[in-house]
Amino acid sequence: MNRLTALLLALAATSPALAEEVPATSNDPIPALVAEQYPALESLYQHFHSHPELSLQEESTAARLAKELRGAGFTVTEKVGGHGVVGVLKNGDGPTILVRADMDALPIIEQTGLPYASRVMATDSRRRTVGVMHACGHDLNMTCLVGLANVMHTLKDQWQGTLVCIGQPAEEIGAGAKAMLADGLFDRFPRPNYCLALHCDSRYPAGHVNFRSGQMQSNVDTVDITVFGKGGHGAAPHTTIDPVVLAARIVIDLQTIVSREIDPLDSAVVTVGSIHGGTKHNIIPDDVALQLTVRTTNDATRKQVLASIERIAKAAAVSAQAPEPKVHVDREQYTPALFNDEALTTRTVALFREALGPEKVHERPMSLGGEDFSRFILAGSPGFYYFLGSQPDDKVAAAAAGGPPLSRTHTNAYFPVPEPTIKTGVHTMTLAVLNLLRKKPE
Structure with missing residues (x-):
């Protein structure tokens, strides 16, 4: 043998x-x-x-x-x-x-x-x-x-x-x-x-x-947020709705999902991995694009986090009198x-x-x-x-x-x-x- x-x-x-x-x-x-x-x-x-x-x-x-x-x-x-x-x-x-x-x-x-x-x-x-x-x-x-x-x-x-x-x-x-x-x-x-x-x-x-x-x-979700505003000259911001400032507000507010909405004994991550907007120093653009990765350990938390992302983005737009943002969860790139x-x-x-x-x-x-x-x-x-x-x-x-x-x-x-x-x-x-x-x- x-x-x-x-x-x-x-x-x-x-x-x-x-x-x-x-x-x-x-x-x-x-x-x-x-x-x-x-x-x-x-x-x-x-x-x-x-x-x-x-x-x-x-x-x-x-x-x-x-x-x-x-x-x-x-x-x-x-x-x-x-x-x-x-x-x-x-x-x-x-x-x-x-x-x-x-x-x-x-x-x-x-x-x-x-x-x-x-x-x-x-x-x-x-x-x-x-x-x-x-x-x-x-x-x-x-x-x-x-x-x-x-x-x-x-x-x-x-x-x-x-x-x-x-x-x-x-x-x-x-x-x-x-x-x-x-x-x-x-x-x-x-x-x-x-x-x-x-x-x-x-x-x-x-x-x-x-x-x-x-x-x-964990579960992995890919989320795209397009923030809309009203473009104009950087020297006259009062004539615009600045989507850069609005996007910055959304990025900060998103951090409260994990710190203030999710059970501390649970685990989740909301990361903005990409933010793009504008073409020149003195031009306020019409829109800004955010790309997010979201990680959750169970389906209930996943549902809650995704809903919170959409709520926060829309609420920020309302506060700035901006058009409603587009929030897209890419179902094709979801990983269970x-x-x-x-x-x-x-x-x-x-x-x-x-x-x-x-x-x-x-x-x-x-x-x-x-x-x-x-x-x-x-x-x-x-x-x-x-x-x-x-x-x-x-x-x-x-x-x-x-x-x-x-x-x-x-x-x-x-x-x-x-x-x-x-x-x-x-x-x-x-x-x-x-x-x-x-x-x-x-």
């Missing part, structure tokens, strides 16, 4: 049901298999990093990911829900496991100084020219998916069932999972018994993972809260602790970040989503000692250190998948 067979037999039951005992992984051969392909994976990661594409524009990224999955023996379908990629590897009777990686990048000009840094410029959905950067680590998430696909294909004689690897577009705007599901992801392809995903984390050292059972992330299945989380985390050591596996508090991976779970497939630490040990230690703070995701200086982050991602995800695609003992 080889080492991998011993490992898989130790993963216990032969059905998708989750066993209670902790499997032994002391003879885990997966790290050696990952090490063999690591040079190619690092090269692939650098390619993804230096060729980022914005949400809904992931055409070249999707084509490269599809090519890699085909090379790993998967049957691949492209253009699912936009630029979505679906790779299917059938290997006899057994459960179906879906593993997702997100593909899109952010409108940020990279300032990492890396030799493979992005220099890409693109036109966004508002027809603005912006820099493009993988500032959230989706380049590494895709690389881990390819590594998983290759290892699982190599080990086909050691498991049975179906593995579905997907490249999801438009995660950053909360639209990709919804679009793929609407295009028949769970109807045209094998419906998963479980869904898994990983994501880079800028707060933990590379080689570590962190998780949370139950609710892990993410809940990890508790039994699946317990079983998978036990594997991680055994493989990595308990000191490298951390339970984390709930986050007000958003993740549309939640839609796959809400569609009826229990899921587990976890984070990969991605920072060098020395930087983490320095930050903990009061030195330079760590670069965070969604900033122009963030990048995941490729090794050991990629190796840890492929290793842990392979363990998680093998735990659910078990081969019957002979």
Whole structure:
């Protein structure tokens, strides 16, 4: 009996049901298999990093990911829900496991100084020219998916069932999972018994993972407010209704929603991330546009916060004798809260602790970040989503000692250190998948 067979037999039951005992992984051969392909994976990661594409524009990224999955023996379908990629590897009777990686990048000009840094410029959905950067680590998430696909294909004689690897577009705007599901992801392809995903984390050292059972992330809403006024000369403000001043009043008043309307034991965030209006120093414009992100932990609070935003904006306009503002909640970019299945989380985390050591596996508090991976779970497939630490040990230690703070995701200086982050991602995800695609003992 080889080492991998011993490992898989130790993963216990032969059905998708989750066993209670902790499997032994002391003879885990997966790290050696990952090490063999690591040079190619690092090269692939650098390619993804230096060729980022914005949400809904992931055409070249999707084509490269599809090519890699085909090379790993998967049957691949492209253009699912936009630029979505679906790779299917059938290997006899057994459960179906879906593993997702997100593909899109952010409108940020990279300032990492890396030799493979992005220099890409693109036109966004508002027809603005912006820099493009993988500032959230989706380049590494895709690389881990390819590594998983290759290892699982190599080990086909050691498991049975179906593995579905997907490249999801438009995660950053909360639209990709919804679009793929609407295009028949769970109807045209094998419906998963479980869904898994990983994501880079800028707060933990590379080689570590962190998780949370139950609710892990929040509801996310995108709100646009257009404030209307009456334009005119900046030297004669009395002849105008100044939408800049009105917008400023709304920004301040919005802060009272969380501080004065929401239960202090609840959690919510209302952030104005963008405000634009006017063309010149001495011209009072006719309108100002605000862009908001709203985070809530439950549906009742979500309903209350969104209603309060509209009430405050309209009340401010009435006080200034201004036209009624336009308040638009973008339902297409709504992301529901993410809940990890508790039994699946317990079983998978036990594997991680055994493989990595308990000191490298951390339970984390709930986050007000958003993740549309939640839609796959809400569609009826229990899921587990976890984070990969991605920072060098020395930087983490320095930050903990009061030195330079760590670069965070969604900033122009963030990048995941490729090794050991990629190796840890492929290793842990392979363990998680093998735990659910078990081969019957002979």
